[in-house]
Amino acid sequence: MPKFKLNVNDETRTVDIRDPQEPLLYVLRNALGLTGAKYGCGLGQCGSCTVIVDGEAVRSCLMPISKLAGKKVTTIEGLGTPGKPHPLQTAFVAEQAAQCGYCVTGMVMTGAALLARKPAITRDDAQQALSGNLCRCGTHERILRAMLRASKKVSA
Amino acid sequence: MNSPFSQPRREFLQIGGALVVGFTLPSPAYAQRQSGAEEALGKTLDPSEVDGFVAVNADGSVTIYSGKVDLGQGLRIAIPQMAAEELGIGVERIVLIEGDTALTPDQGATAGSSGIMRGGVQVRQAAATAREALIGMAAARANKLAVEFDTVDGEVRLKTGGAGIRFGDLVANKRLDVKVDLKANLRDPASYTVVGKPLARPDIPGKVDGRHVYVHDFRIDGMLHGRVVRPPAVGARLVTVDDASIRAIAGVRVVRVNDFLGVVAASEWDAVTAAQLLKARWSESMPLIGTSAVRGWLRAGPFAADETLVKKGDATAALAGAKKVSAEFYWPMQSHGSMGPSCAVADVRDGKATVWSASQATHRFRETIARALALPKDAVRVIYLDGSGCYGMNGHDDAAADAALLSKAVGRPVRVQWSREDEHGWDPKAPPQLLALEGALGDDGKINAWRTEMWIPKATASLPNMPLLALDAAGIAQTPGITTGLISQNGDPPYAVPHQEVVVHWLPTAPLRPSNFRAPGKVANCFAVESFTDILAVAARSDSVAFRLQGLSDPRGVEVIRRAAALLGWQPRPSPAPDTPGAGRGFAYMHYKHNESYVAMAMEVDVAKATGAIRVRRVACAHDCGLVINPDALRSQIEGNILQTLSRTLFEEVAFDRSRVTSVDWASYPILTFPDVPEILIDIVSRPKEPPLGAGEASATPVPAALANAIFDAVGARLTTVPFTRERVRAALG
Numbered sequence: 001m002p003k004f005k006l007n008v009n010d011e012t013r014t015v016d017i018r019d020p021q022e023p024l025l026y027v028l029r030n031a032l033g034l035t036g037a038k039y040g041c042g043l044g045q046c047g048s049c050t051v052i053v054d055g056e057a058v059r060s061c062l063m064p065i066s067k068l069a070g071k072k073v074t075t076i077e078g079l080g081t082p083g084k085p086h087p088l089q090t091a092f093v094a095e096q097a098a099q100c101g102y103c104v105t106g107m108v109m110t111g112a113a114l115l116a117r118k119p120a121i122t123r124d125d126a127q128q129a130l131s132g133n134l135c136r137c138g139t140h141e142r143i144l145r146a147m148l149r150a151s152k153k154v155s156a
Numbered sequence: 157m158n159s160p161f162s163q164p165r166r167e168f169l170q171i172g173g174a175l176v177v178g179f180t181l182p183s184p185a186y187a188q189r190q191s192g193a194e195e196a197l198g199k200t201l202d203p204s205e206v207d208g209f210v211a212v213n214a215d216g217s218v219t220i221y222s223g224k225v226d227l228g229q230g231l232r233i234a235i236p237q238m239a240a241e242e243l244g245i246g247v248e249r250i251v252l253i254e255g256d257t258a259l260t261p262d263q264g265a266t267a268g269s270s271g272i273m274r275g276g277v278q279v280r281q282a283a284a285t286a287r288e289a290l291i292g293m294a295a296a297r298a299n300k301l302a303v304e305f306d307t308v309d310g311e312v313r314l315k316t317g318g319a320g321i322r323f324g325d326l327v328a329n330k331r332l333d334v335k336v337d338l339k340a341n342l343r344d345p346a347s348y349t350v351v352g353k354p355l356a357r358p359d360i361p362g363k364v365d366g367r368h369v370y371v372h373d374f375r376i377d378g379m380l381h382g383r384v385v386r387p388p389a390v391g392a393r394l395v396t397v398d399d400a401s402i403r404a405i406a407g408v409r410v411v412r413v414n415d416f417l418g419v420v421a422a423s424e425w426d427a428v429t430a431a432q433l434l435k436a437r438w439s440e441s442m443p444l445i446g447t448s449a450v451r452g453w454l455r456a457g458p459f460a461a462d463e464t465l466v467k468k469g470d471a472t473a474a475l476a477g478a479k480k481v482s483a484e485f486y487w488p489m490q491s492h493g494s495m496g497p498s499c500a501v502a503d504v505r506d507g508k509a510t511v512w513s514a515s516q517a518t519h520r521f522r523e524t525i526a527r528a529l530a531l532p533k534d535a536v537r538v539i540y541l542d543g544s545g546c547y548g549m550n551g552h553d554d555a556a557a558d559a560a561l562l563s564k565a566v567g568r569p570v571r572v573q574w575s576r577e578d579e580h581g582w583d584p585k586a587p588p589q590l591l592a593l594e595g596a597l598g599d600d601g602k603i604n605a606w607r608t609e610m611w612i613p614k615a616t617a618s619l620p621n622m623p624l625l626a627l628d629a630a631g632i633a634q635t636p637g638i639t640t641g642l643i644s645q646n647g648d649p650p651y652a653v654p655h656q657e658v659v660v661h662w663l664p665t666a667p668l669r670p671s672n673f674r675a676p677g678k679v680a681n682c683f684a685v686e687s688f689t690d691i692l693a694v695a696a697r698s699d700s701v702a703f704r705l706q707g708l709s710d711p712r713g714v715e716v717i718r719r720a721a722a723l724l725g726w727q728p729r730p731s732p733a734p735d736t737p738g739a740g741r742g743f744a745y746m747h748y749k750h751n752e753s754y755v756a757m758a759m760e761v762d763v764a765k766a767t768g769a770i771r772v773r774r775v776a777c778a779h780d781c782g783l784v785i786n787p788d789a790l791r792s793q794i795e796g797n798i799l800q801t802l803s804r805t806l807f808e809e810v811a812f813d814r815s816r817v818t819s820v821d822w823a824s825y826p827i828l829t830f831p832d833v834p835e836i837l838i839d840i841v842s843r844p845k846e847p848p849l850g851a852g853e854a855s856a857t858p859v860p861a862a863l864a865n866a867i868f869d870a871v872g873a874r875l876t877t878v879p880f881t882r883e884r885v886r887a888a889l890g
Contacts, residue, residue, distance in 0.1 A: 018405070022425040030424050035373035036366020038544070040495050041576035045822040048495055076366035085365060092364040096356060096788055099796055100228030101363030102372075102496045102544035108364060127830040134822060136495045136545045137228055138799030140833040142792065 004065050008032060009078025020066035025049045027065050028075060036076035036105045040134070047133030050106035051075050057113035076105040079112055088112050091150035092143070099137035107133050111147050119155035123148060203261040206289065207331045209282035210239070216310050216324035217249045220283075223263030223519065224275030225255040226359065227546040229852050230789030231271045233357045237785055238276045241350040242283035242343060244307030245323070255518045255540025265517035267548070267672060268641070269752065269850020272785055276848065284340040286332055293326045345783065345844035352844065354788035359542075371514050371541035372499040372573065379501065379569040381424040382562040383431035384626070385417040386582060389441035389815035390668075394629075401435035410434065411565040416629035418562050420570055428575075442814040450667050451486055454590040454611040460664035461614065466648045469655030474605035478596035481695055483688055486877045487589040487680030488809035489668055491819075493827055496544025497574035498551030498583070502559035504529060505567055509536045513556040514543025521553060524621040525560055528632050547800070549622055549639065549671035551583040557626040580820040582625060584671030585810055587613045587640050591647070591684040601696045602706060605655040608647045608685070612677065613670055614662035615640040622671055640670050642749075643677025646857070649685055650747045651707025668812060675853035678748070679801060679860060680878075686744035686861030687876065690731065690868065699728040700743040700865060710747065712754045712780050712841075717745055719778035719839045720756035731865070732872040738763050740870025744858035753781040753854035754841075757798075759834075759862040763870045768885030770867065772802060772834040777855055779838065782846035794838050794855045801859035803828035807879050 001016040008028070015031040023042075028034040028051070037060050040048030044059040051060045052074040080086035085093075088111050098104045107130060114121065114129040121129075126147035135143065199221075202208045211219040220239045226232035232252060240247040253259050255266075263275045287307050294312035295302040305312050311320030345351075362368030387394070394415040402408055408421045408430040417436060421427040445453050501512040509529055515521045518538040526533045543552050555572050563570040574582075590611040598604030616637025627634045647658045693703035701721045708714055720726075724741065733740050740763070745756045760773040775798050784790055807826045811819040819825040864875045873888035 017425075018423070019425060019429065026425045026428075029373075034366075035369075038370075038372065038496055039573060040497075041822060043576060043821055043823075045576075046495060080365060082361060082365055082367070085361075089364045093356070093361050096360055096792060098228070098357075098360050098363045099792060100495075100542065100545040101360070101368060102370065102494075104363050105366045127833065130830040132829075134495060134827060134829065136493050136547075136800065136827065138796035138803075138828075139792070140799055140828075140830055141795050141836050144830070144833065 006068055006073060007071065008034070008073045009075060017065050021064045023061050024051070024063040024065055024068060024073070025060040028060060034075050034077050038102055038105065040103070045134070046103070047106040047110060048103050050109040050133070052109055052113050055113065055116065057110045076109060079109065086112055087153045088115060088146065088150040091146040091153070094149060095142045095146040097139055097142035097146040099139050103133060103135045107135070107143050111150070115150060115154050119151060121147065121151045199259065201261045203263065203278065204336055206282045206285050206334050206336055208261040209279050210286045210332065212286070212323045212327045212332070214324045214328045216322045217251060218243060218245055218323070219251045219253060220279060221253045221260040222275065222279060223255060223260045224266045224271045225516070225540045226542070227266060227516070229271065229793055230357055230786060231276070232359055233355050234272055234785040234789055235276050235279055237350050237353070237355060238280040239283040241348055242280055243287055245310040247350055247355060249310055255515065257518045257522045257536070257538045262519035265520065267516050269852040269854065271850070271852065272848050273752070273850045276785065280342065281338060281340060282336045284342050285334060285337040288337065288340050289332050289334045290323055290326055294321050297321070348844070351783070351785055352787070352842070355786060357789065369541065370496070371501065371512055371543055372496055374501055374512055374541055376501065376503065376569050379571055380420045380422055380566065381427040382418055382420045382559060382570040382572045383427045384558045384572065384578070385419065385431050385434055385436060386578060387415070387438045387441070389438065391443045392438040392441040395437040395439055398435040402430045402433050405430050405433070409566060411562055413561060413565065413630040415631070416561060416626055418558065420562055420566050424573070444812055444814050444816070445667050446813050447809070447811050450489065450588050451590060453667060454588060454663065457661065457663065460662045463660050463662065464657065465644055465660055466656060466658035468653070471605050471607045471655040471657035474655035475594055475596055475607060478605060480594050480596040481691055482592065482594040483691055483874070483876055485591045485593070485680070485684035485687065487683065488878055489588050490586040490673060490804055490808045491580055491810050491825060492547050492550035492583055492673060493825065494543070494545040494550050494579065497576055497579035498543065498555035499571065499573045500552065500556035500559040501569060501571045502556065502563040503569035504560055504563040507531065507535055509560060511536070511538045511556050511560060512541050513538055514546060514552040515540055515556065516546060516549065520621060521556065524553070524624070525556070527634070528557060528627050529560060529564060547674040548641070548676065549584055551579050553622060554582070554625045557624040561626050561630055577820045580825055581817045584622060584669045586673035587643065587666045587670035589643065589677060589680040591681065593684055593688040595688060595692050597692060597696050601698060603649065603651060603653045603692055606649050606653045607656070608658045610644060610647055610658070610660040612643050612660060612663065613638060613640055613666040614664060623669070638666055638670050639672060641672035641676025645749050646678045646681045646746065647685065649689060650713065650745060650750070651689070651704065652709065653707070668810065668817065674800070675856045678853070678857045679804070682744065682746050682857035683860035683864065683878070686858060687864045687874070690742070690861070690865040691874070694731055697730045699730060701726055702728055704743070704745055713745065713747055715841055716754045716756040716778040716780050719841065720758045720776050723776035723778060723837045723839050724758035724760065724774065726758055731869040733869050736870060736872040738765055738870055740866045740868070742862045742865030742867070742869055744861035744865065746854060746857045748854035748857065753779065753849045753851055755779050755855045755858055757855070757858040757862040759866045761863065761866040761870055763867055763885065765871055765889060768882030768889070770806060770880060770885060772832070772863065774835045774837065776837040777839070778841065779851070779855055780841035780843060781849040781851040781854070782843050783848040784840060784842050785848055787840055790840060790851050791838050793851050795836055797853070797856035798836055798859055799828060799833065801856040802832070802863065805860040805863055805878055805880060809879055
């Protein structure tokens with residue numbers, strides 16, 4: 001089986017994958033045991049599977065494993081840890097910004113990519129940046145508050 | 157072996173038969189699989205026994221066994237709060253076990269806003285009884301009267317002070333062995349220290365750092381990945397399968413049981429691609445009526461029954477001679493639209509079955525699985541794991557049945573993950589509703605006569621479980637019928653109307669397989685009733701808030717209406733706004749089921765007349781659900797109800813043709829997105845001396861009417877058909 005070398009959360013990982021078209025999402029969740037990115041649609045429409053590749057928020061459900069050579073993948077597990085959370089994760093907890101929480105890791109990854117690019121954001125910036133991330137529980141208001149709370153922290 | 161009740165939590169978890177999901181506050185514990193004897197789990201599940209719900213561990217911590225589960229609504233903190241308060245122990249020392257048929261009592265489905273109102277109240281009474289039992293033991297030991305003691309910080313102490321006895325020292329190695337005493341004294345709400353506090357939910361850190369284990373993330377040794385191959389049309393029969401078509405993918409097994417077709421593979425991606433590549437021939441099938449025919453279908457019948465639900469005075473006579481107004485309202489079929497398609501893991505081997513599922517009702521589902529697999533009930537265990545957003549019966553039971561059939565076929569544990577197309581295409585849908593209303597004002601400008609006529613599907617009485625796709629396809633017998641929830645409630649006005657009548661025409665079936673969807677039926681019914689109330693207010697040239705208040709005597713209803721109006725800064729005047737400037741406000745009120753929570757909602761919108769675009773600016777909600785257990789979790793539910801129901805009202809209708817659902821992704825079934833989010837204002841009326849009522853649904857119900865009334869106020873056009881698309885707005889503007 002073909003071997004693929006990946007840089008995930010600052011570690012080099014080698015995986016045996018039959019199909020070079022297998023999306024990164026499946027590799028993360030199964031071969032690498034990183035289940036923080038979620039399967040939502042497989043169509044790039046919902047954002048539940050969002051990870052950061054070379055600084056950009058991308059949909060891991062549409063990213064073939066063969067396209068990742070030389071690229072740096074960050075997943076929610078690499079963004080922060082329970083002991084050392086990313087400021088946006090701290091803000092999500094402070095705002096209790098999850099109901100079922102299934103979409104939340106994708107929200108955090110999209111939001112973290114925005115804050116890395118633009119630390120001081122407005123509510124409108126957050127609304128636009130997250131416009132492709134869907135939430136069904138209606139947690140949007142809290143997620144926006146968490147984004148602004150984290151922005152204050154990282155831009156201070 | 158010692159009783160599990162004497163074991164410290166971790167040890168207890170290790171002796172568990174298959175899996176115990178425990179949540180220790182404040183940090184969540186995760187799904188664990190253990191090996192060991194099932195007999196170690198032989199605790200009582202009897203809800204009349206305190207031991208059914210409460211176990212005092214030797215280390216002094218307390219395990220609470222809850223049949224009600226956390227679907228994202230916050231029971232994982234709220235139920236421990238209720239138990240901690242009565243027991244007199246810190247909430248962080250409570251471990252909550254949810255929805256495990258081997259461990260938790262059957263408290264019914266986590267549905268119908270019953271989690272706190274019934275489930276939490278049941279646990280609370282068990283906890284109060286446990287406190288009395290613990291005090292009794294301590295008093296006997298000290299040779300004093302029970303009234304001299306209280307429980308504080310996990311100890312029984314003399315009220316006069318001094319050292320106490322730890323719970324764990326009182327009940328080490330034994331059960332409490334007492335019946336739940338329905339008369340056991342509850343603490344005075346004035347003394348509450350835990351209930352009513354906005355304590356943080358223990359599962360949120362794990363949900364935010366990616367470590368929380370959803371059923372989608374659950375893995376067990378030897379587990380394979382399964383996918384079900386759905387027919388191209390509802391009701392199609394499987395004619396032939398070409399196993400050779402997936403020969404290129406090594407190790408994939410095709411499973412066929414009559415019309416049930418699936419693939420199983422060691423690699424998830426292999427299962428996904430094999431399901432896509434597998435060539436199968438299906439029969440033609442066109443059993444559906446198509447989206448555009450639904451409204452007419454509801455009207456046409458044939459009907460299973462006609463029923464008069466409400467009759468006061470003589471509405472027919474009062475309307476006959478009056479200058480009446482009338483309107484017809486339509487609510488389409490909608491999808492639950494959970495973000496993660498349904499998923500389940502099943503292990504069916506050696507005459508036993510274990511199913512990990514996001515089931516709302518593990519005990520009920522255990523019986524379904526036992527029947528489906530022809531196993532005795534006791535050989536089946538169903539264990540709840542979090543799914544992705546449950547707002548009623550989505551595909552979670554179906555996915556679990558899929559997994560069970562595939563696991564049985566291959567003799568290994570199988571995980572089935574539905575695709576987006578599976579979920580949108582095949583999840584059971586909220587049923588359609590049609591309502592026609594007539595009303596007339598009296599000479600005093602108040603409502604004198606009211607008639608509501610409904611055309612809705614009738615739920616099958618005593619249906620053991622919603623019929624499942626996999627069993628249907630596999631030809632496994634199940635009781636036929638439909639489930640909808642109590643969709644005929646709140647069809648009557650909540651105001652004093654001397655002559656009123658509610659009549660329902662029950663349809664025996666539904667255009668697509670239906671199920672309960674949050675506040676079943678009552679979203680549409682409140683849409684009709686509260687839109688029509690505004691139509692009458694307009695006829696009376698009355699302000700919407702004043703018009704409602706003049707018909708209402710219930711002080712709790714009056715209070716929420718006044719508060720919601722104040723929250724938005726409501727200025728009294730009739731609708732529409734002078735010169736219909738494109739900006740308006742609307743109001744709606746609900747007393748849920750006429751005996752649960754009170755909600756009033758005011759809303760501001762902008763309507764672009766040229767395009768028909770609706771922009772909701774602000775939503776104000778006043779909410780009274782009696783005693784509030786956790787005000788922040790409650791707010792979260794209210795926010796969710798508002799935003800989800802705005803989405804349903806503005807965007808959502810399932811599209812289907814004669815063969816199948818065609819709105820099978822987020823492009824063809826759009827929902828609310830971040831740019832659509834309005835400002836939300838919430839005012840919670842706290843009534844600590846009243847019983848706690850459900851809050852998972854009530855605040856969804858006034859959203860559509862408040863929006864429709866605001867649109868009318870803004871532009872003078874009345875929307876009566878959901879969703880409020882731009883085309884419909886433009887058409888209503890004429």
